[in-house]
Amino acid sequence: MTGVHGVAGAFSAAECDRLVELVAAVPCADARLVGQTRNHNLRRADLVWVDDLPGAGWVMDRLIDIARTANRARFDFDVREFAESPQVARYGAEREGHFDWHSDIGDGPLAARRKLTLVVQLARAGSYDGGDLEVMPGAHVVVANREVGAATVFPSFVLHRVTPVTRGARQSLTVWAHGPAFR
Numbered sequence: 710m711t712g713v714h715g716v717a718g719a720f721s722a723a724e725c726d727r728l729v730e731l732v733a734a735v736p737c738a739d740a741r742l743v744g745q746t747r748n749h750n751l752r753r754a755d756l757v758w759v760d761d762l763p764g765a766g767w768v769m770d771r772l773i774d775i776a777r778t779a780n781r782a783r784f785d786f787d788v789r790e791f792a793e794s795p796q797v798a799r800y801g802a803e804r805e806g807h808f809d810w811h812s813d814i815g816d817g818p819l820a821a822r823r824k825l826t827l828v829v830q831l832a833r834a835g836s837y838d839g840g841d842l843e844v845m846p847g848a849h850v851v852v853a854n855r856e857v858g859a860a861t862v863f864p865s866f867v868l869h870r871v872t873p874v875t876r877g878a879r880q881s882l883t884v885w886a887h888g889p890a891f892r
């Protein structure tokens with residue numbers, strides 16, 4: 710089954726704040742920890758990998774829990790592992806942070822095995838304008854729940870985007886579940 714699976718309150722607001730604080734402590738000068746895609750037209754966001762954050766082990770544990778439960782309830786895909794670090798992205802209005810329409814399945818050895826994409830909203834819904842996560846599971850766009858802590862889960866082959874942020878900043882937490890390629 711496909712579609713988009715929403716989980717309200719997957720993380721508490723306090724947990725989202727705690728993660729954002731851990732990310733803020735990462736020295737921005739360290740290019741190994743912080744990926745910058747500043748001049749990219751497809752995506753404009755700052756990235757931090759959760760595996761590089763000391764004290765953030767609980768984040769992966771929770772994400773695995775949410776993804777497994779969503780998979781059982783909705784997708785029933787052959788999910789076997791979580792082979793990539795979760796990623797925290799910041800889309801700021803100062804440069805119209807965004808991510809154009811794309812699918813998460815790629816050619817690389819890991820990206821080819823992505824089965825489910827899970828995104829958690831880390832910013833308060835009222836603190837930014839734009840920055841909607843839009844998912845296209847069929848003929849119609851589904852707009853993800855903007856509430857802080859809400860999780861949105863969808864098959865990684867499904868097209869999705871983040872519309873440009875026009876005020877404030879949106880932060881999100883993304884992880885992928887992996888398994889044998891679809892066939």
Ligand SMILES: O=C(O)CCC(=O)C(=O)O
Pocket residue numbers: 796798808813828842869871881882883
């Ligand atoms: O930030 C988001 O809501 C989506 C991120 C995304 O699509 C990705 O990292 O592939």
Ligand SMILES: [Fe+2]
Pocket residue numbers: 811812813826869
């Ligand atoms: Fe994506």
